[in-house]
Amino acid sequence: MPVRGKHRSKKANVITRGMIAAGTGGIALALPLVSATGASAATPAQAPQVAKTAHTAVVPNVQLVTYKVVAGDTLSKVAQKYPKSGGWKKLYAANRAVIGDNPALIRPGLKLTVGTKSLGTTTVRTTANATSAVAKTSATTATTAVQASAKTYANNLDGWIKESLDVMAKAGIPGSYDGIHRNVMRESSGNPNAINNWDSNAAAGIPSKGLLQVIDPTFQAYHVAGTSMNIYDPVANITAACNYAAKTYGSIDNVNGAY
Incomplete structure (x- = not known):
């Protein structure tokens, strides 16, 4: 990617939760019964009581x-x-x-x-x-x-894209699975350790790296909180690139060539 077009960046948690259950108890009320043939009320009949043993x-x-x-x-x-x-x-x-x-x-x-x-x-x-x-x-x-x-993701391109999309959704960054996958395959063929050592960025000392071939300044500028600071980390690389693409082109879905 040319220097001008290489500016990108963004769970965890990879978040924990606590759970507390609460119980309720019930009691039954006894109602007096009035005799149909007498003038005075009969002895109240007791309704069955819910067991008091807790x-x-x-x-x-x-x-x-x-x-x-x-x-x-x-x-x-x-x-x-x-x-x-x-x-x-x-x-x-x-x-x-x-x-x-x-x-x-x-x-x-x-x-x-x-x-x-x-x-x-x-x-x-x-x-x-x-x-x-x-x-x-x-x-x-x-x-x-x-x-x-405890949501988990597969340790492959499919899992990395899905995890990135979840991070992007929380951060309000647009993009689709197809848009990310298409650009990843063009930029790195799905290799998270890919590095470009021959283009103008490389000549300037800032080679493009990772799944979406991001240069270091772009990654740092568009890094998304909650993802790794390692530019080769698949999820961090994808999310940062999509963040840059959203700011520059509206979405990674609108990128169809070198950016």
Whole structure:
């Protein structure tokens, strides 16, 4: 890309959530019955009472832990930092969609779901009739919240584009999957480590780098908060380039050649 056309930049979180369940109790009221044949009221009949013995349900308050990989990290090192992760094999199994098929390759900036840490528990007191409903609701809510906060992406071009689009949506940066994919394939053929050492930018000492061939000044100027500061990081590179394209051309979708 020429210098004038190489100015681009932008989860995580790769964000954690807490969950607390609350219970409710109920009581039944007894109503007096009036005899149809007598002038005075009969002894009030007691309606069946809800069992007064309280049942308790202990609901864990959980916060998802996300770890951002730094240079020199290995799954073993990360597992040692978080003993409750269950070791590197369990850590890999939980993050395989993000890491890919080779557990030995984890790139800086990658976000791993290490596990959860307990923030204590909430004891919910309920009547016998309400216990099962409350417990079921609590479990459903907890499962839904954890699943929503643990969104992962494949460690390939498809996953990088999808993660970038989610970051872009939060930052208000326009662009589509097709627009990004088309430009990535033209600029780097999908190689996140691509570098141009022969054009005018390279001659000026600022070669174009990464999936969308961004020069360093452009990346720094249009970097999007929440993404890696490594220009070769696929998500950071795509997002910064799309941010630049949005400011210059309205959207990456409008870019069909060197920019």
